[in-house]
Amino acid sequence: MKDFARDTGTEPHAIHTVDAPALPADGTWRLHVMENTPGIFTVDPGCLDGRSLTF
Structure with a gap:
């Protein structure tokens, strides 16, 4: 989804x-x-707040 090293x-x-x-x-x-x-970074874990499926 996103490159961690470039995430601003x-x-x-x-x-x-x-x-x-x-x-x-x-x-x-x-x-x-x-x-x-x-593993070399100390980062808080994330969570999935929402998702949707639309047709």
Whole structure:
């Protein structure tokens, strides 16, 4: 989503677009979030405050 070394803000935001008509909409949609903070830095862990799925 963002390169940690170049992050100048405190809150990352990203929009990921998918060609929904090309994929079946029924079934299970999964969101995987992983924090990958480099071990040499002391950084507070983040959290996921919101998400949405719009067709």
